[in-house]
Amino acid sequence: xxxxxxxxxxxxxxxxxxxxxxxxxxxxDRQAARLVAAEGAAGALRVFLSGHAPADDSARWHARLASFxxxxxxxxxxxxxxxxxxxxxxxxxxxxxxLGPGRPLCLWVRGPRRLDQVSRRAVALVxxxxxTEYGEQVTRELAVGCADRGITVVSGAAFGIDASAxxxxxxxxxxxxxxxxxxxxxxxxxxxxxxxxxxxxxGVLVSEVPPGSSPTRNxxxxxxxxxxxxxGATVVVEAGWRSGATITAGAAADLGxxxxxxxxxxxxxxxxxxxxxxxxxxxxxxxxxxxxxLVDPLDxxxxxxxxxxxxxxxxxxxxxxxxxxxLPLGKGAPLPSIAAVAGLDTPAVLASLGxxxxxxxxxxxxxxxxxxxxxxx
Amino acid sequence: xxxxxxxxxxxxxxxxxxxxxxxxxxxxDRQAARLVAAEGAAGALRVFLSGHAPADDSARWHARLASFxxxxxxxxxxxxxxxxxxxxxxxxxxxxxxLGPGRPLCLWVRGPRRLDQVSRRAVALVxxxxxTEYGEQVTRELAVGCADRGITVVSGAAFGIDASAxxxxxxxxxxxxxxxxxxxxxxxxxxxxxxxxxxxxxGVLVSEVPPGSSPTRNxxxxxxxxxxxxxGATVVVEAGWRSGATITAGAAADLGxxxxxxxxxxxxxxxxxxxxxxxxxxxxxxxxxxxxxLVDPLDxxxxxxxxxxxxxxxxxxxxxxxxxxxLPLGKGAPLPSIAAVAGLDTPAVLASLGxxxxxxxxxxxxxxxxxxxxxxx
Numbered sequence: 001x002x003x004x005x006x007x008x009x010x011x012x013x014x015x016x017x018x019x020x021x022x023x024x025x026x027x028x029d030r031q032a033a034r035l036v037a038a039e040g041a042a043g044a045l046r047v048f049l050s051g052h053a054p055a056d057d058s059a060r061w062h063a064r065l066a067s068f069x070x071x072x073x074x075x076x077x078x079x080x081x082x083x084x085x086x087x088x089x090x091x092x093x094x095x096x097x098x099l100g101p102g103r104p105l106c107l108w109v110r111g112p113r114r115l116d117q118v119s120r121r122a123v124a125l126v127x128x129x130x131x132t133e134y135g136e137q138v139t140r141e142l143a144v145g146c147a148d149r150g151i152t153v154v155s156g157a158a159f160g161i162d163a164s165a166x167x168x169x170x171x172x173x174x175x176x177x178x179x180x181x182x183x184x185x186x187x188x189x190x191x192x193x194x195x196x197x198x199x200x201x202x203g204v205l206v207s208e209v210p211p212g213s214s215p216t217r218n219x220x221x222x223x224x225x226x227x228x229x230x231x232g233a234t235v236v237v238e239a240g241w242r243s244g245a246t247i248t249a250g251a252a253a254d255l256g257x258x259x260x261x262x263x264x265x266x267x268x269x270x271x272x273x274x275x276x277x278x279x280x281x282x283x284x285x286x287x288x289x290x291x292x293x294l295v296d297p298l299d300x301x302x303x304x305x306x307x308x309x310x311x312x313x314x315x316x317x318x319x320x321x322x323x324x325x326x327l328p329l330g331k332g333a334p335l336p337s338i339a340a341v342a343g344l345d346t347p348a349v350l351a352s353l354g355x356x357x358x359x360x361x362x363x364x365x366x367x368x369x370x371x372x373x374x375x376x377x
Numbered sequence: 378x379x380x381x382x383x384x385x386x387x388x389x390x391x392x393x394x395x396x397x398x399x400x401x402x403x404x405x406d407r408q409a410a411r412l413v414a415a416e417g418a419a420g421a422l423r424v425f426l427s428g429h430a431p432a433d434d435s436a437r438w439h440a441r442l443a444s445f446x447x448x449x450x451x452x453x454x455x456x457x458x459x460x461x462x463x464x465x466x467x468x469x470x471x472x473x474x475x476l477g478p479g480r481p482l483c484l485w486v487r488g489p490r491r492l493d494q495v496s497r498r499a500v501a502l503v504x505x506x507x508x509t510e511y512g513e514q515v516t517r518e519l520a521v522g523c524a525d526r527g528i529t530v531v532s533g534a535a536f537g538i539d540a541s542a543x544x545x546x547x548x549x550x551x552x553x554x555x556x557x558x559x560x561x562x563x564x565x566x567x568x569x570x571x572x573x574x575x576x577x578x579x580g581v582l583v584s585e586v587p588p589g590s591s592p593t594r595n596x597x598x599x600x601x602x603x604x605x606x607x608x609g610a611t612v613v614v615e616a617g618w619r620s621g622a623t624i625t626a627g628a629a630a631d632l633g634x635x636x637x638x639x640x641x642x643x644x645x646x647x648x649x650x651x652x653x654x655x656x657x658x659x660x661x662x663x664x665x666x667x668x669x670x671l672v673d674p675l676d677x678x679x680x681x682x683x684x685x686x687x688x689x690x691x692x693x694x695x696x697x698x699x700x701x702x703x704l705p706l707g708k709g710a711p712l713p714s715i716a717a718v719a720g721l722d723t724p725a726v727l728a729s730l731g732x733x734x735x736x737x738x739x740x741x742x743x744x745x746x747x748x749x750x751x752x753x754x
Contacts, residue, residue, distance in 0.1 A: 026699060026720035059722030067717060138643055216702035218695060242691065263640030263652060266515055266663040275640060275663045284655035286643040314619065318595060322403060325593035340444060343403035345436030 005049050008070045010042070017041035018086045018106040020070055023210045024061045025105065027222035031057045033101040041086075041105070076211035080185045080200075082110040093119035096229050098255050104208035104226065108184045111204035113152075115230075118175045118204055122152035123295050124231035124252065126224075126245040127161025127238045132270045135238035138262055139164035140171075142235065145288020147174020151295055154179065154231045156223065157196050157205075159189060161237045161245070166199055176203040177230060181223040182215035183207055220244055228252035233294035235260040235285050239273025246273050249282065258294040260285035312361055319344065323352040324361055324371070332368030382426050385447045387419070394418035395463045395483040397447055400587045401438045402482070404599035408434045410478040418463075418482070453588035457562045457577075459487045470496035473606050475632050481585035481603065485561045488581035490529075492607075495552050495581060499529035500672050501608035501629070503601075503622040504538025504615045509647045512615035515639055516541035517548075519612065522665020524551020528672055531556065531608045533600065534573050534582075536566060538614045538622070543576055553580040554607060558600040559592035560584055597621055605629035610671035612637040612662050616650025623650050626659065635671040637662035689738055696721065700729040701738055701748070709745030 010016060018041040025032045035044040035053065047053050048061055077084065085091045085107045093115040096103055109115060123146055125139060143153045143165045153169040155162040157178040169176040178199045182188040184207045187196040199205050208226060209219060224247045228234050234252035236259075239245040249259045259282040264271030278284055285291055313324055326341035327333070333341075339349045353369055356362035363372045387393060395418040402409045412421040412430065424430050425438055454461070462468045462484040470492040473480055486492060500523055502516060520530045520542045530546040532539040534555040546553040555576045559565040561584045564573040576582050585603060586596060601624045605611050611629035613636075616622040626636045636659040641648030655661055662668055690701055703718035703726075704710070710718075716726045730746055733739035740749045 024720075029720075056722065056725075060720060060725065063713065063716040063722055064720055066713075134642060134644070216699070217690065218699045218702050221695070221698075242688075262643060263648075263655065263661070265511060265642055266639060267511070271640075272663075275661055278640065278655060278661035279667070284640070284652055284661075286649075286652045290656070311619075313594065318598075321598075322593070322595045325595050336440065336443075339440035343401070343406075343437060343441055345433065345440055348433075348437065 005046065009045060009049065011046060012042065014041050015084055015086050015106070016070065017045050019073060019084055019210070020045060020068075021105040022108075022208065023068060023070070023073060024064045027104065027208050027219060028102045028225075029060075030101040032061070033103065033105065036105060037101070073210050073212075076183075076185050077108060080110055080211070082108055082184055082211070085109050085115060091116050093230055095119050095232070096226070099225065099229050102225065107206050107208055108210060109204060109206050110184045110200045112202065113175055113177065113204035115177070115204060115206065118152040118154075118177050119230050120152075121150060121295055122154050122177070122231040123291055124154045124227045124234040124248060125161065125165035125237060126155055126227060126234065126248045127236055128240055128243055128245060128270055128273070129158050129160040129162075130240070130270065131160040131164075131238045132264075132268060134264060134268070135161055135270055136164045139237045140168035142237070142262075142285075142288050142291055143168025143174070143176075144172050146291055147172045147176075149288070149292050150175075151292060152177055152231075154227055156180070156227055156244075157187070157192055157199065159192065163192055163195055165237075166195060166203070170198055170202055173202075178203065178205050179223055179226045179230065180205065180207040180215070181209070181219040183209055183211040183213040185211040186213065188215045221247060224248040225251040228257060229255055231257070231295075233258035233260065233291070235262065235291055235294065236274055236277060237262045238264060238268075238270040239277075240269060241272050241276065243273045246277060249277055253282075258283065258297065260291065260294050262286065312359070319348060320352045320355055323349055324356055327356075327362055327369060327371045329371050332363075332365050332370035334367050335369070338369060382423065386422060386426065388423060389419065391418050392461055392463050392483075393447065394422050396450060396461055396587070397422060397445075398482040399485075399585065400445060400447075400450060401441045404481065404585050404596060405479045405602075406437075407478040409438070410480065410482065413482060414478070450587045450589075453560075453562050454485060457487055457588070459485055459561055459588070462486050462492060468493050470607055472496050472609070473603070476602065476606050479602065484583050484585055485587060486581060486583050487561045487577045489579065490552055490554065490581035492554070492581060492583065495529040495531075495554050496607050498527060498672055499531050499554070499608040500668055501531045501604045501611040501625060502538065502542035502614060503532055503604060503611065503625050504613055505617055505620055505622060505647055505650070506535050506537040506539075507617070507647065508537040508541075508615045509641075509645060511641060511645070512538055512647055513541045516614045517545035519614070519639075519662075519665050519668055520545025520551070520553075521549050523668055524549045524553075526665070526669050527552075528669060529554055529608075531604055533557070533604055533621075534564070534569055534576065536569065540569055540572055542614075543572060543580070547575055547579060550579075555580065555582050556600055556603045556607065557582065557584040557592070558586070558596040560586055560588040560590040562588040563590065565592045598624060601625040602628040605634060606632055608634070608672075610635035610637065610668070612639065612668055612671065613651055613654060614639045615641060615645075615647040616654075617646060618649050618653065620650045623654060626654055630659075635660065635674065637668065637671050639663065689736070696725060697729045697732055700726055701733055704733075704739055704746060704748045706748050709740075709742050709747035711744050712746070715746060
């Protein structure tokens, strides 16, 4: 079949052509992506519109063509002050290229942060909508710690963990990016409109579906792969057994990105998805430093745990510990008695007492040895 | 040097000779173990007592010989109705042989359970003395679940997690074994005497140090390796950053045994040791079934998680999910409209509607299709 090329078709406008493809297809249309890769977006449109694309694909794209109005999409985007970002743009976030033919054909974007910059060091903090107070608290602390380290917090603007992640980052002026399953002019969920408006004002809001699109189940699933791909690591804070957050974690793992999960009480249903991930081998994450270590694996110091204060005998050799154990607390005991209690010969005990004396752990009084009184060292 | 052999020395009594070695040495005296392996326990004593053992070793063992009274140890054991178990005995727990030259020279044992039997399928449930109510509750539930499966609960009779582990098993008449760092006639801690007496009455109490021995720090460390070696798997329920329980976990790993840790809130200091273990790669354990899977790795069904009830659309293919998403809830829509919303061609939508109809998820009314009302399937 052959058709007249429509009036709106401009063979020179690659950016507009990608926006058209974004309208004609659902996310992850690999056939469209391959045709665009081979012919360029405008060239691919010409192939399709003049009836030279494979019949199956053409039929699918034609289903959307009837009601298509490119001016409407552009006007809707302009009304909310948005922009289109396509591969090759300076702002294009290169981490998305890891998606291969599943890479978005274009991104619809709002907000002052640049996608290429926020995706440079970013973590996806994701989790259940039905989360607990514990989950919200831990998410906020992780988000604040990431923001303090200049790490962008990426999430999906949903209720629960997602909202706490964005709010934590915004609260300390940190970078945050929200990826929607709906159009960027149609914030979802409605209850999070104030939060999403703040992200538009201070962070960046992004979607691969055109303005006006509703958030369907399928788009939530495909949206999750974008969250995973934008970030260097994905951390699940709380998630039920079946949860969108575990899908995001799976997408991150498929992309070779680091995946972490925050543990919680085994008595909490909100943590069963995290514990399932931990059993599958993802990294246990308990602090912002450990999130930073996932994002920057080479920066091992980032994840260094604070060492708790050691007890005086913590680093003694087994022999010295036996002698220390054998020392009386009271008025002291002679060498042979200490040797018998410790089960060591007297030269070994003498050498050990010398070391314990230096460490301030043993004290001598004539022929008798005892433990140093606490604080004497 | 040469010495007259003492009157108590009976060259034919291997069992008595092993008890003597247990008195003359501290746990994990590899030189004594090698001499006993080479000469037999009585033969090794003869070598030592007649001055033919290496001077360093002899001096260490002589330190204990001066105050040695073999009759006293036997009498103390008899007073508490105990028995000595040595390698070669039917009751000897073979899993301890994995300790090599660190294997105990003999075991001092009380209680009706046989060590060889309880060690056949056993888990070490260990953790902090300073535990939380959450830790105690989870420990009890794991211990009860293990007991129900005929798995012995091994622990150290300490306050906190250890006590909950033994009590949980005893509460349902399950097998339990406590390994002490002190002599079996000298229960420690004193506050757990009622619990330890119940273990003596219904389970089994074991130590490698002779009657009357006090629990020194070094003996706690060496005792922990026995807990790890007696059990097929070690699970840490709650533990601080530095904790005896993590030493037990390390000993289990060194022996090639399975190691698990129970997660908890990241805000709980009582769980930091468990989370540290999880970060080091030990298995996350959240239920008795998962403990059983660690103990019997081939019995995969033991660890099967209960699947939560699925939502009707959970197992749909991406195409069917797109069509399901596109179906109106109300009075239905014609095929071309559904195809446009789903971004699919009409033959694909028709095929998908057929499948959804079979699953009871779509309903047709003339030319219009809609989602089936809930419960209609």
